[in-house]
Amino acid sequence: MSDTNHAPDRRNFVTKAAAVVVGGLISVVAPVAGLFTVFDPLRRKSDTRGLVRVASLASLPESGEPRKFPVLDTLIDAWNKTENVPVGSVYLQKTGDNTVRVLNSVCPHLGCSVGYNASSHGYFCPCHRSSFALDGAIADPKSPSPRGMDELEAIVKDGEVWVKFQNFRKGSPDKIPV
Template sequence: MSERAPVPPSDRRTFVSKVAAVVIGGLVTVAAPIAGLFPILDPLRRRGETRGMVRVTSFASLPESGEPRKFPVLDTLVDAWNRTENVPVGSVYVQRTGENSVRVLNSVCPHLGCSVGYNAAGHGYFCPCHKSSFTVDGAIADPKSPSPRGMDPLDAVVKDGEVWVKFQNFRKGSPERIAV
């Protein structure tokens, strides 16, 4: 009978490298799918966010006479995975009504959505599309106006010398103010 050659004992380094490979492989196998879930679930996480107040102008830029001024509303839009800063979402008329108070009206006509202009000589607003006219406070000026309601007022606050507005649009052609 022939004698077998002795089997060398397992090398400790080989054992440690095999265990390290299994641990690292397991971590990568588990971590990659979990990391992949974050971008997929991100829109669901943000679904409950609501739009708040938007800075429109400084209070000092409003005339003390109370004449309304038109300002664009720039907001941050979040669409699924995209976030876009300073996007024009509409415009408003801002009027100084007191020492630290303002009246803000959406510049869109409640009849069919045309842009309303301010007529300084007539001290009121006028829609060029269907001849609707409104008083300075946004009420319907002419009873024969096709607009079903006055101009839409918006919530606003003056904070630290700046005018902040909760901008929103409303359903056109309806006598009730229904936010869209």
């Protein structure tokens, strides 16, 4: 039999072999890619996941005077990733060598912006005259705010303050995340 009679068989064999190789590669690569997806959180720095870097610890006065900072986050939807979007603001107060107190600057009464009064060492909401102590507790019992200022979770890592920024339901005595 001539060699030309074997050509279609050879082509068929090569095609089938290529299909087996490609199929094999897909069956190996797909599960490995899946494992990367499943274990992706383990590959990230887990201690700052869900936190936003707000300021350096060195920018806070040693005296314990609070400073107000904007909170800029990265927002991601199905199509876009937008960095440095203002999502709120917080007061940072240095409470120790490596510790901070973080208060959301939004008034828990109806959502006005709370100011800091250096002369009285406390916070004051100008809208309906709620006042708060340095730790965020209600200072004047006549304050209409149903709860103290909302303290937020935070860590200090490599000299930077990272905050778990959250807003809470206004007008409620309970701190309910929204």
